[in-house]
Amino acid sequence: MATFITFAAKIKIFSLFLCRKMSRLRTWSWVLSANFSEGLPYTIVNTVLIALLADMGVSNGPAAMIPSLLALPWMWKFLWSPFIDTHSTKRRWMLLTQAIMAVVFFLIALSLQQSWWLPVVVGGSALAALASATYDVSCDGYYMLALPPKDQAFFVGIRSTAYRLGMLFASGVLLILAKEGTPSAWQRTFYIIAALMLLLAVCHKFLLPKVTKDAASHPQQTTEQRSIREVLKSFVQLHAGKELLFMLLFIFTYRLGEAFLSKVTILFLKDGIGQGGMGLNNEQYGYLYGTFGTLSLVIGGILGGICVSRWGLKRCIIPMVLALDLPDLLYVWLSYGALSAEIPSLAVIGSCISIEQFGYGFGFTAYMIYLLECAKGPYETSHYAFLTALMAFGLLIPSTLSGYIQEALHSYYSYFAMACLLTVPGILMSIWYVKRASHSAPQSR
DSSP, rough: OOHHHHHHHHHHHHHHHHHHHHHHHHHHHHHHHHHHHHHHHHIIIIIIIHHHHHTTTHHHHHHHHHHHTHHHHHGGGGGSSSHHHHOOOHHHHHHHHHHHHHHHHOOOOOTTTSSTTTHHHHHHHHHHHHHHHHHHHHHHHHHHSSHHHHHHHTTTHOOOHHHHHHIIIIIIHHHHTTEEEEEEHHHHHHHHHHHHHHHHHHHHHHHHHHOOTOOOOOOHHHHHHHHHHHHHHHHHHHHHHHHHHHHHHHHHHTTTHHHHHHOOOOOOOOHHHHGGGGOHHHHHHEEEEEEEEIIHHHHHHHHHHHHHHHHHHHHHHHHHHHHHHHHHHHHHHHHHHHHHHHHOOHHHHHHHHHHHHEEEHHHHHHHHHHHHOOHHHTHHHHHHHHHEEEHHHHHHHHHHHHHHHHHTTTOHHHHHOOOOOOTTHHHHHHHHHHHHHHHHOOOOO
């Protein structure tokens, strides 16, 4: 009898151990897949769409403008976050928006061999952008509700990695799948995208645990709406006079040159040699820019965070802004060679892309840390959301106009030279930041 009781106790202990392990595995699964689902549609709309439009014969002006304007929902998503908080649950919002994106991408695929494809692609991408931004809000809220604070801290890096994997899959694997660049190749690719989004929605139906706290709360609506109304007043009170002027100038100039490059570099790399481009097909672009470039971006961002945490922003910002801006000269060099049809090897082009993306990831870290410094006071979360909206707005105008400016200059070489000149204000603002920091209280790390 005693032996039987001991055996039963061991079975119970093993069962509890197995349940804990299964629960942990489930948590890992939905954290990875949910944040992968954030990076995937964002990159499809902001990067993959540019390649699609270029392959379908759209000129550089609208090919750069359309994805730039479609970024607006991610810029202003905090405006409807109170509605998500007070209607239904975060889990239902996540499932609904993923299902919407699956349907939209399926409709885009259906249209790509029809004469009326462009309105469907633009309208569908706009709806996908709105659904994706809403998914981001609900996913972030669900993460905070479903996990205790200790696990939230543990999975921060995992979330970021999963998001980057979504970007990597979209800009690398999906473009490689559309390597021929024909309507049929793109149609096949978007069918795969739609199936993947549907699969993620079905998986999340079973993976996402139901959270008792995840429910609408109408009294919360008043608090949230009041904070949105008051955030601007609080923000202006905390950042008054010269400090506000400096902050706005810094936000709008730090990556001004890179903002003009962000869309046109894709068009330059894919454009034909006779048009002054590098002549990469989608497969080559997917490997060089979408895969190796994205990995370089991630590594640069990680290294940038390590450097600032060790030496502080004041000591790091000058090297970081130079790392952000100086590699832009590589595109000047590449486009100059293209004028005489002297196209370097794929290894050289890939190295230039990786260096530029590494520098962007490294230098952009300083920009984000500066925004964190500016987000202070009783509404620091809302302040940070407002600052990131300003950041996105600073990127929106240059990237929207970039394609038209490049067409007006009739040359990628002239355009990239102009973009390099526009990096000077950001470098000067970084030097000004160091001088201001030297005359203020010692900077805390």
